[in-house]
Every structure is written in structure tokens, then in C-alpha cells.
Amino acid sequence: MTRALRAWWLVALVASVAGAQELYVPAAAHNSGAGGTVWRTDLEVKARGDAPASFTVELLEERTANSDPLSATFSVEAGESLRLADVVDAVFGFTGSGALRLTAVQGAILATSRTFNTNPDGTYGQYIPAYEAEKAAEHGNDYVLMQLSSSESYRTNVGFVNTTDASLALEVDLYTASAALLGSVPVTLRPYEMRQVPAVFTLVTSEAVEDGYALVRTSTEGGRFFAYASVVDNLSGDAIFIPAQLDGPIEAPLAPRFVVFEAFMRPG
Amino acid sequence: MVDQLADEYAGDPVVFIEYDVDNPAGNRISRWWAAWGSGGSVYLPLIMVDSGDQISNGSVAFLQRYRNMVDAALQRPAAAKLEVERERVGNSLHFEIALTNASGVTLGSANNAALHVIVYEEAHVGDTGRWVRSATFRSISNLAQGETASFSVEITPQGVVNWDKVHSIVLADYRPGGASGAYDMLQSVHE
Numbered sequence: 001m002t003r004a005l006r007a008w009w010l011v012a013l014v015a016s017v018a019g020a021q022e023l024y025v026p027a028a029a030h031n032s033g034a035g036g037t038v039w040r041t042d043l044e045v046k047a048r049g050d051a052p053a054s055f056t057v058e059l060l061e062e063r064t065a066n067s068d069p070l071s072a073t074f075s076v077e078a079g080e081s082l083r084l085a086d087v088v089d090a091v092f093g094f095t096g097s098g099a100l101r102l103t104a105v106q107g108a109i110l111a112t113s114r115t116f117n118t119n120p121d122g123t124y125g126q127y128i129p130a131y132e133a134e135k136a137a138e139h140g141n142d143y144v145l146m147q148l149s150s151s152e153s154y155r156t157n158v159g160f161v162n163t164t165d166a167s168l169a170l171e172v173d174l175y176t177a178s179a180a181l182l183g184s185v186p187v188t189l190r191p192y193e194m195r196q197v198p199a200v201f202t203l204v205t206s207e208a209v210e211d212g213y214a215l216v217r218t219s220t221e222g223g224r225f226f227a228y229a230s231v232v233d234n235l236s237g238d239a240i241f242i243p244a245q246l247d248g249p250i251e252a253p254l255a256p257r258f259v260v261f262e263a264f265m266r267p268g
Numbered sequence: 269m270v271d272q273l274a275d276e277y278a279g280d281p282v283v284f285i286e287y288d289v290d291n292p293a294g295n296r297i298s299r300w301w302a303a304w305g306s307g308g309s310v311y312l313p314l315i316m317v318d319s320g321d322q323i324s325n326g327s328v329a330f331l332q333r334y335r336n337m338v339d340a341a342l343q344r345p346a347a348a349k350l351e352v353e354r355e356r357v358g359n360s361l362h363f364e365i366a367l368t369n370a371s372g373v374t375l376g377s378a379n380n381a382a383l384h385v386i387v388y389e390e391a392h393v394g395d396t397g398r399w400v401r402s403a404t405f406r407s408i409s410n411l412a413q414g415e416t417a418s419f420s421v422e423i424t425p426q427g428v429v430n431w432d433k434v435h436s437i438v439l440a441d442y443r444p445g446g447a448s449g450a451y452d453m454l455q456s457v458h459e
Contacts, residue, residue, distance in 0.1 A: 140414065254370055257318075257346040258456045259282040259338060260386075260439055263270055264289040264297055264314040267394035 022133040025100040030088035046081035053107030065190035099194040117237040124238035136224040143244035150201030151208040159196035162189035177211035294403025303450035319441035348454035381408035381442035390433035401425035
């Protein structure tokens with residue numbers, strides 16, 4: 001879809017779907033990676049329940065402020081699902097990486113994706129969920145990416161998506177599994193920018209890290225973002241997707257509300 | 269009929285209290301009027317649940333109407349955590365209160381957030397068996413989501429006959445609409 005066509009479409013969209021269901025797929029690709037890997041993303045969207053749906057898909061290009069992203073619109077009938085194979089290239093004609101933002105224009109949708117390394121012998125894929133926008137990480141909390149490795153056998157890429165229209169400052173603290181801080185990586189994202197940091201552990205240590213984790217937080221008041229890690233087998237190109245999880249103690253549930261019934265009366 | 273409801277809900281987290289509408293203690297009645305807005309005619313009794321999230325006035329099918337209000341309120345989650353220590357000193361009650369905001373918004377002057385202390389006695393002064401003796405409040409200042417603020421409040425209830433039957437309610441409320449609209453209670457603690 002051309003940017004011009006997308007422009008009028010978005011104007012109409014903004015006027016009609018304020019508050020509409022919004023989903024983020026944090027990573028999608030049509031490109032080549034380290035070790036001869038070749039990455040593609042298939043996106044699947046289903047109309048939710050027994051109603052038809054229409055939706056937009058926007059490409060939030062990596063390392064770009066995405067205030068005006070490429071966009072396309074699709075419809076699915078009630079009960080049906082739609083697969084957009086190699087979505088980054090087939091829909092947007094784009095080579096590179098990014099995130100996908102899906103907005104329901106009519107009805108409601110469910111979405112999943114698979115980003116895979118393709119080679120003549122087949123594919124190795126990682127499932128990447130589509131997250132509701134309100135599930136984005138928030139300022140004031142730490143989020144952990146765990147089960148990470150950095151060695152001859154594995155590399156760890158980490159990625160982030162800014163879901164706000166303001167710049168976002170992130171701190172990424174990298175630890176060994178035994179809680180030794182290896183170093184910190186600052187990341188600043190422009191509005192709606194997606195950024196992947198390849199082989200992140202190599203930025204803070206030359207040693208192998210067989211088992212480690214990262215703590216991610218934003219210092220930006222009101223900042224919201226998604227974070228993930230992709231741990232890739234350097235030999236096969238097989239990858240696993242690791243979403244950020246809220247770290248910190250589990251908060252005790254609030255006590256039930258104690259109701260106060262107040263009567264203003266005239267005695268007698 | 270309010271006493272009948274109090275008996276019905278004796279095992280539930282709800283308390284029924286009565287004020288003199290002509291001389292109401294504290295500023296609680298302002299919550300009723302905020303929920304009412306303006307215009308129209310108002311008749312007694314004025315009934316309020318959750319600081320005005322629900323109100324009623326005048327002659328209605330009292331029991332069913334009030335049951336519905338209470339039942340609806342019991343289904344709502346709390347939006348704050350309150351920890352209260354109460355001590356009687358002579359004819360006064362001293363409260364140490366810790367309020368943790370779980371509302372999702374910052375509580376402060378922009379939404380008229382306040383902490384109320386209400387003291388009532390199990391005494392048949394008006395129409396019911398729970399008569400408010402005194403009430404006071406403190407403004408909540410800039411309390412962000414997840415943060416905790418401490419308050420010290422002392423109150424000297426008027427006209428207490430039997431201190432063994434004196435109870436207290438500490439509650440926090442705010443005005444979700446800011447400068448207008450009904451207030452809503454975040455949580456309360458009853459002793």
C-alpha cells in the first residue's frame with residue numbers, strides 16, 4: 001500500500017476508531033541475519049467470536065520514528081482467519097525488521113505470528129504473540145527477560161517497541177544467572193520506534209554467558225513499551241522468543257471493598 | 269427499614285449509618301449533593317453508597333432499592349488499601365492510617381481525594397440504631413498509584429453515651445471526574 005493511500009485511510013481511521021482494540025506483534029522481519037539466517041514472518045488474524053472483523057496492519061519499521069507508518073487494511077468474515085504469509089514483504093514491500101500494530105476497525109480480532117529462519121532443508125520458527133496494547137510494560141516496574149545465553153552456541157538479541165507518541169528511555173541491565181551485574185545498555189526509542197539490539201551480552205562482556213537474564217525498565221514518566229529476547233542457536237539458526245515478564249514481589253490482593261451505606265434523615 | 273437491612277447484611281462487609289440531615293457531621297453530605305448535581309426535587313431520606321457512586325432519595329421501594337444498591341457495591345473491587353490503628357485517649361479517638369493508592373490514578377487536589385474518619389455509636393437517636401456522632405476529613409495530596417501515605421487523625425465524638433458501643437469508619441474517596449460529577453469510595457475500614 002502506498003503512503004498516499006495510507007494517509008487518507010488513517011485520517012478516516014483516527015476519526016472513527018478512537019479506543020479501538022490495538023495489538024502489537026513486537027517483532028517481524030523480512031531480512032537476513034547473522035550466521036546466514038534468512039528471516040520471514042507469517043501473521044495470522046482471526047475474527048473474534050461470531051462477528052466479522054476488519055483491521056489495519058501497520059509496520060513500525062526498526063530504528064525509525066513511526067508516527068506515520070505504512071498501513072494496510074483487511075477484512076475477515078465471521079468465523080474465519082486470514083494468513084498473511086511473509087507479511088513484511090508481501091503487504092508492505094519492505095525489507096528489514098519492525099513491529100506490527102494491528103487495530104480493529106470493525107469487530108474484534110485475535111492474532112498470532114511466526115517468525116522463522118528459512119533454508120533449503122526447512123524452517124526453524126519462533127512463535128511471537130500479539131499483545132493487547134494495554135499489556136505494555138509501564139514506568140515504575142522492572143521487567144525480566146530470562147533464559148538468555150551468549151556463547152559460541154547461542155546469541156541473544158533483545159528488542160523493544162515504544163507504544164507511545166513520545167520518546168522513551170530504557171535501561172537494560174544484564175546479569176548472569178548468579179545475579180552478577182555484567183553491565184547496562186541504555187536504549188532511547190523515538191515515538192513508536194522498534195529497535196532490536198543484536199548479541200546484547202557482547203556489548204558488556206567478552207566472556208561467554210551460559211545462563212543470564214536482563215532487567216528492563218524505563219525512566220520515562222508515562223512510558224509504555226514491549227520488550228523481548230530472541231535466543232538463537234548459532235549452529236542451526238533455531239530461535240526462541242522470550243517475552244518480558246513483570247519482576248518484583250507478587251502483590252497481596254486487595255481486601256474486599258467494605259461498603260458504607262449512609263442515610264441522611266430527619267429524626268422522628 | 270435500614271435496621272432490617274443491617275440485620276440482613278450482618279455477615280457481609282457493609283455498615284449502615286445515619287446522620288441528622290439538618291446538622292450532618294463532617295462533609296459527607298457534600299458527596300450526596302455532588303452525585304445529585306442540580307435541579308429537580310429532592311426528598312428524604314437521602315441515601316448514599318460508596319461516597320455517591322450510588323444515591324437514592326425520597327419514597328422508593330426501600331428494601332428492594334437499597335438491597336440492590338448494597339449488592340451492586342459488594343461486587344466492586346477495592347481501589348485502595350487502608351491500614352488503621354485506633355486508640356482511645358480520654359474522650360477522643362486517635363487514628364494512625366496508612367493509605368496505599370491502587371486506583372490507577374494519582375490521588376490529590378485535582379480529583380478532590382480525601383480521607384474521612386467517621387465515628388458512630390450504636391444508639392437509637394434517630395430512626396436507626398447507628399448514629400453518627402462526629403466526622404472529619406483530611407485532603408490527600410499527590411499520592412501516585414502504588415504509593416502509600418500516612419495520616420494521623422484525632423477526633424472527639426460528641427454526645428457519646430456508651431463508649432463500648434462506639435465504632436469508627438475510615439474511608440478514602442475521590443472524584444473521578446475531577447471538578448464535577450459523583451465521588452467514589454476507594455476503600456473503607458470499619459472497627
